[in-house]
Amino acid sequence: MTVQEKSVTAAPRGPAELKFGEQSSQFPVRSGTIGPDVMDISKLYKDTGCFTYDPGFTSTANCASRITYIDGDEGVLLYRGYPIDQLAENSDFLATCYLLLHGELPTNEQFVAFRKTIVNHTMVHEQMTRFYTGFRRDAHPMAVMVGVVGALSAFYHDSTDISDPGQRMIAVHRMIAKMPTIAAMAYKYSIGQPFIYPRNDLDYASNFLQMCFAVPCEPYIVNPVLARALDRIFILHADHEQNASTSTVRLAGSSGANPFACVAAGIACLWGPAHGGANEAALNMLEEIGSVDRIPEFIAKAKDKSSGFRLMGFGHRVYKNYDPRAKVMQKTCHEVLDALGLHNDPLLKVAIELEKIALQDPYFVEKKLYPNIDFYSGITLRAMGFPTSMFTVLFAVARTIGWTAQWKEMIEDPEQRIGRPRQLYIGPARRDFPK
Ligand code: SDX
Numbered sequence: 001m002t003v004q005e006k007s008v009t010a011a012p013r014g015p016a017e018l019k020f021g022e023q024s025s026q027f028p029v030r031s032g033t034i035g036p037d038v039m040d041i042s043k044l045y046k047d048t049g050c051f052t053y054d055p056g057f058t059s060t061a062n063c064a065s066r067i068t069y070i071d072g073d074e075g076v077l078l079y080r081g082y083p084i085d086q087l088a089e090n091s092d093f094l095a096t097c098y099l100l101l102h103g104e105l106p107t108n109e110q111f112v113a114f115r116k117t118i119v120n121h122t123m124v125h126e127q128m129t130r131f132y133t134g135f136r137r138d139a140h141p142m143a144v145m146v147g148v149v150g151a152l153s154a155f156y157h158d159s160t161d162i163s164d165p166g167q168r169m170i171a172v173h174r175m176i177a178k179m180p181t182i183a184a185m186a187y188k189y190s191i192g193q194p195f196i197y198p199r200n201d202l203d204y205a206s207n208f209l210q211m212c213f214a215v216p217c218e219p220y221i222v223n224p225v226l227a228r229a230l231d232r233i234f235i236l237h238a239d240h241e242q243n244a245s246t247s248t249v250r251l252a253g254s255s256g257a258n259p260f261a262c263v264a265a266g267i268a269c270l271w272g273p274a275h276g277g278a279n280e281a282a283l284n285m286l287e288e289i290g291s292v293d294r295i296p297e298f299i300a301k302a303k304d305k306s307s308g309f310r311l312m313g314f315g316h317r318v319y320k321n322y323d324p325r326a327k328v329m330q331k332t333c334h335e336v337l338d339a340l341g342l343h344n345d346p347l348l349k350v351a352i353e354l355e356k357i358a359l360q361d362p363y364f365v366e367k368k369l370y371p372n373i374d375f376y377s378g379i380t381l382r383a384m385g386f387p388t389s390m391f392t393v394l395f396a397v398a399r400t401i402g403w404t405a406q407w408k409e410m411i412e413d414p415e416q417r418i419g420r421p422r423q424l425y426i427g428p429a430r431r432d433f434p435k
Helices: 044-048 084-090 093-102 108-119 126-133 141-155 165-190 204-213 224-236 244-254 259-270 278-289 292-303 324-339 346-360 362-366 373-383 388-411
Strands: 016-020 023-027 068-071 076-079
Touching: 016 044, 023 044, 076 084, 076 093, 076 324, 084 224, 084 324, 093 108, 093 204, 093 224, 093 388, 108 165, 126 141, 126 165, 141 165, 141 259, 141 388, 165 204, 165 259, 165 388, 204 224, 224 324, 224 373, 224 388, 244 259, 244 388, 259 388, 278 292, 278 346, 278 373, 278 388, 292 346, 324 373, 346 362, 346 373, 373 388
Parallel strands: none
Antiparallel strands: 016 023, 068 076
16 A cells, blocks of 8 residues: 555645634644644644643644654554565564664664674663562552663763763663563563573574573573474554654653653553554453353344443554554464464454454444454464463564664754643632631
8 A cells, every 4th residue: 555645746635714703813734744734833832822622632743753654544653664575574673673763774784783782781780670579469560661671761861961962862772672681581570480680692682582482491592483483473563643652751851751660651641542552451351251152142242332342452543444454463463372372372363353253343443443453463472372461562662763763863854842732620719718
């Protein structure tokens, strides 16, 4: 599906005119490379004394960005212009990190240098291991991630001066490199096994698998099919425009907070079941459904507003067509299950049948609710040996490049200033304290 290119010669639409009572105001319209134009309303309050009102920011652009583009109606996702399915097929996660960070795919020399830099930052300060012992063994690993990643700023003072481009880049490299180590340590701590150090001879996904599943008592052989699948899963989750957690990172960064604290805030936001927590929630939902014959009961619940139940892994704020990542995720899911001899996984049967029934049901068709990336990722990750509680942690590992690339773009954007939305006040008018 080609993304409709704006014809270069098409002049942007004229200024937007707002008639408001007797008053008329004009606001400039800006066009991007592709996608919707924007009306620059930064002077709206000054001109009209009014705010816009847009809960959830359904019609609000908070920045100009060069990193990722989504066409929700066409089901298109581009990282620096490259379609996600082509990157998933032809690239690898570390090269995709370079692309998202620097804007171009790396040459061989650039990739070798970038990989060496990342590899040299994969260990964490040995004293950071003590943070883990402060948590209960059954603490949710996302709670551990929020705490330990936030604590990075207590160890790496030499890369918290956000005004220094060199320090900004070191902080970004450190987070890309250390997130898998921190995540794997959270998993090992939860199962009472010793931490496994990163290995510099392995690629990013293989290293993460060995830090999670190796034990000191015997050699660990990485399954190349699982490593390739995990690398592709990381690519699919790397960035996604101004989603809730990325917007959180940008807002935190707009105050000048250090990058480690900003990413910790992003992790906290990603944890929500409406966002990154949906992969964990989707698998729990499939397990609750349990068998194909119970699907109609859950479809009915999802259509009944009073139930408060939603089909987890379905629907998206932007995609009103199939999530292009979900297609690649489904293919990866089948590859992993086949490689592990689990193609008869009962949950996969429930997922495939649920998708088929939902996509024929008028409720889901009318509301344009399609499976999103979280629908198949849970089945895949569970088959790979990860517990459900680690699913969103893996999402956070992958999204770290998106968060940090967007944070860096925000810091370097001359238009950016501290984010400070206004409100529609509906509370009590001024009143005096009772004598
Ligand atoms: C991610 O933003 C991103 O880019 C996020 C993400 C990324 O990579 O960063 O893509 C990752 O978060 C994917 C989404 C994962 N979340 C889930 O799968 C949770 C289940 N989905 C929903 O909660 C919901 O679809 C959202 C949160 C994803 C989108 O919410 P919106 O855009 O605010 O849509 P909405 O809540 O206004 O729903 C529109 C209508 C409503 O019905 P009406 O009030 O119009 O009658 O659709 C219904 C909703 O009730 N609806 C669902 C539904 N999702 C929406 N009904 C049943 N099941 C669902 N899953």
